Amino acid sequence: MFFGATLTVAGAAQADDLVFSLKNGTNSVLNAFYTSPVGVDDWEDDVFGKKALGPGETMEITIADGRRVCKYDMRFEFQGDELEDLEDT
Numbered sequence: 001m002f003f004g005a006t007l008t009v010a011g012a013a014q015a016d017d018l019v020f021s022l023k024n025g026t027n028s029v030l031n032a033f034y035t036s037p038v039g040v041d042d043w044e045d046d047v048f049g050k051k052a053l054g055p056g057e058t059m060e061i062t063i064a065d066g067r068r069v070c071k072y073d074m075r076f077e078f079q080g081d082e083l084e085d086l087e088d089t
Contacts, residue, residue: 018063018070024053032077033061037069038088 024030030053034043044065053059063072076084 018072020061021058022053022061023058024055026078027055028082029054029079030076031079032075034075034077035063035072036075037065037067038071038073040073043075 022033031048033047033053034045035047036043047061047063048059051059071088073088074086076086078084
């Protein structure tokens with residue numbers, strides 16, 4: 001299943017921060033969004049915290065983990081416990 005969330009890079013807030021817009025292009029609520037640098041086996045904390053991203057909504061995301069990498073694996077957790085993973089993005 002392709003989930004339809006889209007990423008648009010907006011530029012960096014600081015040299016080490018990755019800032020982008022995430023749009024939920026599905027008909028399901030996106031409850032959680034996890035990232036991990038490529039090659040790291042564990043997911044970082046939920047980027048959304050206590051928020052969710054409804055269908056058609058867009059949220060600006062900042063990954064300020066201090067790393068100098070731009071490629072991440074991503075996990076999207078939708079309402080109903082549906083998962084979608086993207087690797088090396």
